[in-house]
Amino acid sequence: MYKKVFLTNTFSMSKLSRVFLWISVLFYPLFFCVCSARRPQEHLSSIGVESTNDSALSLPEKIENELSSYPSLSENSSSESSDLPTTSDVWDVSTVDISKIDRTKKLIAFTFDDSPSRTLENIFAVFADFNENNPDCVASSTVFFNGYLFDESTPHLLHAACALGFELGNHTYSHYDLTTLTSDVLRIEIDKTDKLLRSVDKKERHLLRAPFGKTNEAVKKAAATPIIDWSIDTLDWTGVSADEIYDRVFSHRYSGAIVLMHDGYEATVDALKRLLPDLKADGYQVVNVSQLIRAHGCIFKRGGVYIQAKKR
Ligand SMILES: [Zn+2]
Numbered sequence: 001m002y003k004k005v006f007l008t009n010t011f012s013m014s015k016l017s018r019v020f021l022w023i024s025v026l027f028y029p030l031f032f033c034v035c036s037a038r039r040p041q042e043h044l045s046s047i048g049v050e051s052t053n054d055s056a057l058s059l060p061e062k063i064e065n066e067l068s069s070y071p072s073l074s075e076n077s078s079s080e081s082s083d084l085p086t087t088s089d090v091w092d093v094s095t096v097d098i099s100k101i102d103r104t105k106k107l108i109a110f111t112f113d114d115s116p117s118r119t120l121e122n123i124f125a126v127f128a129d130f131n132e133n134n135p136d137c138v139a140s141s142t143v144f145f146n147g148y149l150f151d152e153s154t155p156h157l158l159h160a161a162c163a164l165g166f167e168l169g170n171h172t173y174s175h176y177d178l179t180t181l182t183s184d185v186l187r188i189e190i191d192k193t194d195k196l197l198r199s200v201d202k203k204e205r206h207l208l209r210a211p212f213g214k215t216n217e218a219v220k221k222a223a224a225t226p227i228i229d230w231s232i233d234t235l236d237w238t239g240v241s242a243d244e245i246y247d248r249v250f251s252h253r254y255s256g257a258i259v260l261m262h263d264g265y266e267a268t269v270d271a272l273k274r275l276l277p278d279l280k281a282d283g284y285q286v287v288n289v290s291q292l293i294r295a296h297g298c299i300f301k302r303g304g305v306y307i308q309a310k311k312r
Contacts, residue, residue, distance in 0.1 A: 089302040091226050093294040100138040100165070101295050105285040106255035109292040109309070110141040111230065113171055113209060114237075116149055116157050117264035124160055126269060130276040131164075139276055139286040140164075142228070143263065144171035144209040147193040158200040167288035168197045169228070170206040179216045186222040194224075207289055215305055226300040228289050229307040230260035234271070237262045242270035249275055253282070256296060256310035258289060 101107070112123060120143070131138050143166055145158075161168060172178065172189040181189065190208060197206050205224045213229050220227065232252045234245045245267055249259055261268050279286060289309070293300050297312040 091293070091300045091302055093290050093300075096290045096294045097165075098291050098295050101287060101291055102137070102285055103295055105137070106283050107287050107292055107295055108253060108255065108279065108284050109258045109289045110139075110261065110286050111169070111209070111228065111258060111289060112141060112143045112261050112263045112268075114149075114175070115143045115145050115171070115263035116154050117262075119266060119269050120157055120263050121160070122266070122269045123263065123272065124164055124166075126272045126276065127164055127166075134277075134280060137280045137285050138165065140166055140288040140291060141286065142167040142169045142207065142288040142290070144169035144207075144228075145193060145197060146171045146175050147173035147196050148175070150196055155200060158197070162201055165288075167290055168201050168203070168206055169289070170194055170197065170208045170225075172208075172211055175211045177212055177214050178210050178219045178222075179214045181218075183218055183222060186218060190222060190224065220303040220305065223303045225302055226293075227303070227305045228258065229305055230258045231308045232257050232259045234259065234261050234268070236265045236268045236271075239265075240267065242267040242274075245271035246274050246278075250278060253279065253284065255284070256292065256308045258292070258306075258308055 112120075123141075123143075127139055127141065143161055145168060158168060170190060170193045173192040174189060176185075176189065178186055178189065194204070194206055198204065207225050208223050208227050209229075210219060210227055215227055232249055234240075234248050236245050240248075245261070249271070276286060287295065292298075292309045296309045298309040300306055300309070
């Protein structure tokens, strides 16, 4: 009796296995097609960047779609390897071009976040016009880019920034609060935008500005460069006027300051038109962050968070 039941169950299991096998064979092609259709496509291949061909999607959907292509998000993933930089690493600025910087002047660094946006070319135009008329006080800036904002028209803006002597900075791919992300996603958020920028300026890594200025130990560990905060906040993103932006910078100015502005606001552009000549008249030269670090002889470390670069 026992033997009979056992044999019957064995036969049933074998039959069941065959059923599953046939289901697998018949439906595998359909399953494969569905999964493939959900995979993000590349539309920035011309500059060697992976992204989604999803112009019909809203921004949150684009970001969600992008995140869905990420690998396992486990905190304990083995991908957190030993090649990560340590906070003891000094950021090398020895090759930063400061040939057009007058070290006898007071230096102040301008930065623009959330780029590329609709006013980037206008910002470039203000700087280009100023530099053409003031070759003795050439102005520069660091622009912090978000990868998710890139499209096919972006590369020429990046080249224009480099031609103008601007520094390309990394504002992460998706502009998430980095303190909420796993270590895997943190690395991807930083690496993807580095790859975008590298295709233009050939630099392996770019200064990092954390979205919202929010960092923690995990962010510092993931950063391959110094993390650049600011000491003068224009609050331009809140919709303040050009006069208010101008006043916030001019009334708080000091040599070594790092000024936070944003791409996307005409008031910022209008404020720049007055700030550049007025700062020059007051003995300042506007520079980018790496120029400020080198010209002031500062030592910035990978993973360190800095709000200024005062002369040593
Ligand atoms: Zn931002």
